[in-house]
Amino acid sequence: MLPAMAKFRFSFIFLLFIVIKCESVNVDTISSDIRFKNVDRTIDISSQLVKISSKLTLENTGGTPVKNFLIAVESAAKNNVAFVGAKDSNNKDLRLVETTVSGYDYVRFWRVELKDALNAGATSLVTVESVFTKALLPFPTAITQQEDQLVKYIGNLYTYTPYYVTSQKTNVILNTKSVETFTKVKPYTQQDGGFQYGPYPAVKPFSEKELVIHYKNNSPFLTVTRIERLIEVSHWGNIAVEEVVEIEHSGAKLKGPFSRYDYQQDHHSGPASVRSYKTLLPASASDVYYRDTNGNISTSNMKVKKDSVELDLRPRYPLFGGWRTHYTLGYNVPSYEYLYQSGNDYLLKMRVVDHIFDDMQVDEVVTKIILPEGSTSVKVNLPYPVTRLPDSLHYTYLDTKGRPVISFTKKNIVENHIQDFQLRYTFPRLLMLQEPLLVVGFLYALFLCVIIYVRLDFSIHKAEHHHKD
Structure with a gap:
């Protein structure tokens, strides 16, 4: 009897696990009622990133309203996707949820939730934006100091989609007229700084045709391999921010020796190298410092603007392909701009990652928030999925229990991820007196010890006094 009961319990637990597992994964189906009446796609490859913007005209050919549709990325590019977003005809953001479709495990899908259901026979305009990192390959992979990159x-000549497309065209934007080779599929036209492909009629679902463009691109190919962003919150009116940044030039590697003399004499020497870049800080940033392992780096300029502080960061040496640099950037901002209070409850709103340089790509960012000692009931609301790291404690001056540290990490970051997180916590206001009372208590004990030491006589015998006759 016991073995049968144990077997029944095991089967029940196993089935329950399968049900929970299936519910935790989004699974969708491809609707045959949806088609794209028109697709107008723009591929921007003028920087180190690939930015694709597609204007989709949805058409509901079925008999019932449609509340959502799917967008897809082919297997060759799915690991390079950093950001995907969608907006309606009123430029309002639409909700996206990554999902799966049975039988298409090699494809990445996102379900786009429409604000208003699309009725039968109606059309709707949706703009989908996607950003891909490390999708441009240096060819050749190594160049000399004088050569262009x-x-x-x-990519794909057609828009990769699970739906039938009535008509589509593609515009490719470059930053140069120097093009070695490119795909020629009629109809197409070559323009100054780009190409136009199409329109192509009657494109079937999941259509693929290779689009190859080999061209000159001397844009800064900088990759932040890792950035650790530390935010220390103080209720005494200040928030300290410090970033430890590791950067690598991810373009074509330098072939042969580097001549500092030629680099300084000839302004056109090293066209693919990076001499400097601009970092944007909050407009209220103060006490800015910029240093590496050797100390402060003085070859930088700071310009205060209306809505930001612009830093022109110049490393100690120019960055060629394969070269790296490491530095620390820190500043202070007033807490009243980012910290909101309601009784003993506080709300912190700051960015997950800040602007490092234009068209940035970040392999990994680790954000740490140090809260005041005694903070409890911490809740974090993030604008996109991240990996939450274990909480820890940070000890500094006059701390007794330690300050709680909330940490999370995110990989494959671009400028579209410069968004605010919200962190709520509870902090009793009376605890603000803890540090002043500790200082007062320490000084009181110190003075008391001095008084006792001066007033009391700890000698074993009294000193002898000699009197004159």
């Missing part, structure tokens, strides 16, 4: 873009 050539890169290859390998």
